[in-house]
Amino acid sequence: MQRTTEWLNDDLDYAYHERQFDEPYQSTLAFCAWLEQIGAMKPDAVSRVLDIGCGQGANLFYMQNHFxxxxxxxxxLNPNLVARGNAIYERHGLSRARLLSGDLYKLDPEVCRDVDCLVSFQTLSWLPEFKRPLRSFAATRAKWICLSSLFFDGQATCTIEIQEYDENYQEKGKGFCNVYSLPVVEKFLLSLGYGGLQSIPFEITIDLPRPSHKGLGTYTRRTTDGARMQISGPLLMPWYFIAARRLSDTKT
Ligand SMILES: C[S@@+](CC[C@H](N)C(=O)[O-])C[C@H]1O[C@@H](n2cnc3c(N)ncnc32)[C@H](O)[C@@H]1O
Structure with a gap:
């Protein structure tokens, strides 16, 4: 099951993508800092980065300035997002990034060759499951696979299918918001030739208010030890950054 049509709806939330250009999410900054910390990205290196499920390219907008x-x-997958993102890059005279329409399940080997760091921001958990996408990522033979999504450091994977409703409780879009067992994903990556898994929970450092509407949208609640839980609608959002290296590279 690949379920790609839900990403091509006309009622796409462009504001979600656009506001990140002006103000990158804290998770984007933290993820890039972590990539440097673990050596997946080096500040001045001439590296080649592939971002799968890049949306409108706001994360690559930030990365272009940072690296x-x-x-x-x-x-x-969504050609409208790709066109809008490329137009923003052009307006800012940014030439080191380009966005392409494409399906992560059918990646073009020519486009994906010689990749140093494959990144994917908040996309894996929004796909029906993790195996087919990770197989596709690994087939690029990128040196690193690094992503942010929802994980549980234990013995359960939760497949969560969301049916959203509008304010009149008429059916809106459907999608996934899965939480994957980290040890199981680690084992699977190993079977694909990627090891040394590193992971870190992403804990936001600002309070986000609960939205006034009753739909999805991240907000925070403090626990008694001061940590912030991220919540969206009825769901807890256990964010992690994870990264694995291609094993044939680590041996040389
Ligand atoms: C939750 S959004 C995340 C977007 C972006 N990475 C961000 O951080 O804002 C998931 C993205 O994955 C894209 N996507 C979903 N299925 C895809 C597929 N089969 N191939 C390529 N992109 C896909 C969607 O169009 C959407 O832009």
Missing amino acids: PNATFTGID
Whole structure:
């Protein structure tokens, strides 16, 4: 099951994508800092980055400014997002990134060759399951696979299918918001030739108010030890950053 049509709806939330250009999410900043910390990205290196499920390219917009010698390709199923993102890059005179329409299940080997770091921001949990996408990521033979999504450091994977409703409780879009067992994903990545899994929970450092509407949208609640839980609608959002290296590279 690949379920790609839900990403091509006309009622797409462009504001979600656009506001990140002006103000990158805290998770984007933290993820990029973590990539540097673990050595997946080096500040001045001439590296090639592939962003799968890049949306409108706001994360690559930030990365272009942050990693001055790297080049970037973003791939997203939605051609409208891709066109809008490329137009923003052009307006800002940014030439080290391009966005392409494409399906992560049918990646073009030519586009995906010689990749140093494959990133995917908040996309894996929004796909029906993790195996087919990770197989596709691994088939690029990127040196690193690094992503942010929802994980549980234990013995359960939760497949959560969301049916959203409008304010009159008429059916709106459907989608997934899955939480994957980290050890099981680690084992699977190993079977694909990617090891040394590193992971870190992403804990937001600002309070986000609960939206006034009754739909989805992230907000925070403090626990008694001061940590912030992220919640969206009825769901807890256990964010993690994870990264694995291609094993054939680590041996050389
Ligand atoms: C939750 S959004 C995340 C977007 C972006 N990475 C961000 O951080 O804002 C997931 C993205 O994955 C894209 N996507 C979903 N299925 C895809 C597929 N089969 N191939 C390529 N992109 C896909 C969607 O169009 C959407 O832009």
